[in-house]
Amino acid sequence: MDIEQKQADLIQHFVKQALAHKGPTLAPIIVEATSHPSLFAFAEILVVPNVAELQGTEHSMYLELLRLFAHGTWTDYRSIAGSLPPLVPDQVLKLKQLTVLTLAETSKVLPYDRLLHQLDFTNVRELEDFLINECIYAGIVRGKLDQLRRCFEVQFAAGRDMRPGQLGSMIQTLANWLVTSDGLLLTIQEKIKWADTMSELDKKHKTEFEEKAEEVKKSLSLKAVMDYQGQEIFSEGGGVMDFDEDRVPPKRSLLCIHIKETASVTLKGHKWGQYLSSASLVLVNCKLQRFCLSE
Known part of the structure; x- marks a missing residue:
């Protein structure tokens, strides 16, 4: 049985x-309830008409005792101990546990000195043994001893009964949290929409680039072939001018020169040339140079 269900059953009892x-x-009955090791909520018992009728009677101290366990702390008890029944050891332990829960409501770091x-x-x-054995193992808090x-x-800390007048501030706190959550949700949705849009644009740009x-590859291949064939016609057609044979570039060298020049001009002049780095052009030139030298 979980803690919440056990609490509910005890309260009902x-x-x-x-x-x-x-x-x-x-x-x-009040002494037993405030001594029970698994009960940490008392508001439902406080509003029972028979209990409320103790006010102003000779047994009103038990009503005040129940109010102390519903909303008070160990420090509060020390200040009014003379007007309350003496506490048994189980009640002392319970009230100190409840004091830790109250302190945890306003601060998530509790100094040992405090x-x-x-x-x-x-x-x-003694303090660390109490926190480990009576608070953490009891399931009312979770945390780390530093x-x-x-x-x-x-x-984590279990909640206590709401004190009189606390409902308004709690409603305001929840309202503020709701506004903050709505704003955060809207921001997350906008970020998701932006990410989806950028993803689609990236896919589109990638497809267009490919x-x-x-x-460009097809254009380069076609232009290189046409330039090479034109050079072949020029060199083999014969002419009236006589050139030194050693000064005429071999056919393969002419092809390399034309391919390199065509690639450089075509790629740099094309609007997609921005995607090709200088290192890529150097690599192309190096490979062509190796091709030409292997003649």
Whole structure:
């Protein structure tokens, strides 16, 4: 059985007990409820009519005791101990546990010095044993003991009964949280939409680039063949001018020169040339140079 369900069952049990008793017979029920190791909520018992009727009677101290466990702390008890029934050890332990929950409502880092003062422990060893065995293992808080910094870092703390007048501030806190959450959700949705749009644009640009690159490759191949054939016709057609045979570039060298010049002009002049780095052009020239020298 989880903690929440166990709490609900215990509350229901003590509410039924309170409804079935009146006056002085309510005292042992209140003592039992405030001593129970698994009960940390008392508001439902407080609103039972039979319990509320203790106000102004000789047994009103038990009503005040129940109010202390619903909303108070160990420090509060020390200030009014004279007007309340003496606490049994289980009640002392319970009230100190509830004090930790109250402190965790306003701060997620609880210094050891503050806890030692609020809980009346004499040394750190006692405090750490209490936090581990009576709070963490009990499931009412989760956190980490930082011995180097001398503090308890709270990660989770069970809630206590709402104090009178606290409902308004809680509603405002929840309203502020809702506004913040709505704003955050809108921002996340806008970011997702922007990411989807950029992804589609990236795919489109990639496809266009691949198509243009293929066109450039085909254009280069065709132009190189045509230039080479034209050079062949010029060199083999014969002419009236006599050139030194050693000064006439071989056919393969002429082809290399034309391919390199055509590639450089075509790629640099094309609007997609921005995607081709200088290193890529150098690599093309090097490969062509190796091709020409292998003649």
